[in-house]
Every structure is written in structure tokens, then in C-alpha cells.
Amino acid sequence: MTVELDDFDRAILRVVQESNLFTHAEIGERVNLSPSSVRRRLATLREAGVIAADVSIVDPAVLGRTITVIVSVMFEKETPEAYEAFRKRMLKAPEVSQCYSVAGPVDFVLICHARDLAEHEKWAERVLMADPVIKRSTSQVVWSRTKFTTRIVV
Numbered sequence: 001m002t003v004e005l006d007d008f009d010r011a012i013l014r015v016v017q018e019s020n021l022f023t024h025a026e027i028g029e030r031v032n033l034s035p036s037s038v039r040r041r042l043a044t045l046r047e048a049g050v051i052a053a054d055v056s057i058v059d060p061a062v063l064g065r066t067i068t069v070i071v072s073v074m075f076e077k078e079t080p081e082a083y084e085a086f087r088k089r090m091l092k093a094p095e096v097s098q099c100y101s102v103a104g105p106v107d108f109v110l111i112c113h114a115r116d117l118a119e120h121e122k123w124a125e126r127v128l129m130a131d132p133v134i135k136r137s138t139s140q141v142v143w144s145r146t147k148f149t150t151r152i153v154v
Contacts, residue, residue, distance in 0.1 A: 069140065
């Protein structure tokens with residue numbers, strides 16, 4: 001579903017993607033609207049699902065999760081039931097911050113965080129290697145992060 005946005009909506013979205021702690025007045029100053037107009041437009045954007053969540057982004061390293069791992073998962077046999085069961089398990093897995101069903105040689109790509117490689121290995125053994133539907137998984141340990149953003153071009 002596509003939502004029609006005007007220039008004010010786009011400007012508001014650029015500001016709140018920078019920080020959602022700005023007051024309606026501060027946003028209004030930046031986009032040349034009154035605070036009440038900003039409030040109404042934000043409410044509409046939330047109701048329409050354009051703004052999916054208002055969150056704080058936590059630095060995993062500050063919490064001791066210093067290892068980021070990109071995991072590719074290939075199923076033995078692809079079925080809708082296997083996909084759905086895997087999605088449900090990944091939604092419940094606190095080690096997984098992102099899960100994507102993808103086209104190409106693998107079925108899913110995961111972004112995982114762990115305290116160290118040993119913790120990630122134990123998780124992979126318990127969750128991935130123990131699953132008979134999974135044919136293979138590969139892990140790529142991230143050495144450093146060049147860019148990370150949740151911003152979407154509007």
C-alpha cells in the first residue's frame with residue numbers, strides 16, 4: 001500500500017527520522033508549520049502506518065553484545081509451513097535483530113548480535129543446526145560498521 005505524501009509530510013518525516021524527541025513546535029519551526037498542524041499530520045502518518053514505530057535505538061556494544069553476525073540460511077525443502085515456522089521462531093529469538101526472507105541462493109538472512117563468538121556458536125547449534133528443515137547456514141562476522149541508519153528516503 002502506498003500513501004500519498006505532500007511536501008510537508010515528507011519534511012516532517014525527514015525531521016522525525018533524525019530524532020523523534022523533537023517537540024511539535026521544534027518540528028514546526030523546521031518545516032514551517034504550526035505545532036498543531038504537525039501534531040495532526042504525525043497522528044495521520046501513524047494511523048496510516050507510514051510511521052511504524054517510535055523507538056530508541058540501543059547500541060548493542062554498550063550492552064556487551066560486541067559481535068554482529070550476518071547469517072544466511074538455506075532450507076532443505078522450501079514449503080510455506082517451513083517458512084512460517086521459521087519466521088515465528090525468529091520473531092521470538094532475542095539474538096536476532098533483523099530477519100529477511102530473500103530471493104537467490106539462500107532463503108533467509110539474519111542480523112544477529114552476541115557477546116562473543118562462543119555465544120553465537122552455541123545459539124547457532126541450538127537454533128539453526130538442530131532444525132532439520134535447515135540444510136545449511138553460513139555466518140559472516142562483522143569486523144566494523146561503516147554505516148548504520150534506519151532512515152528511509154522520503
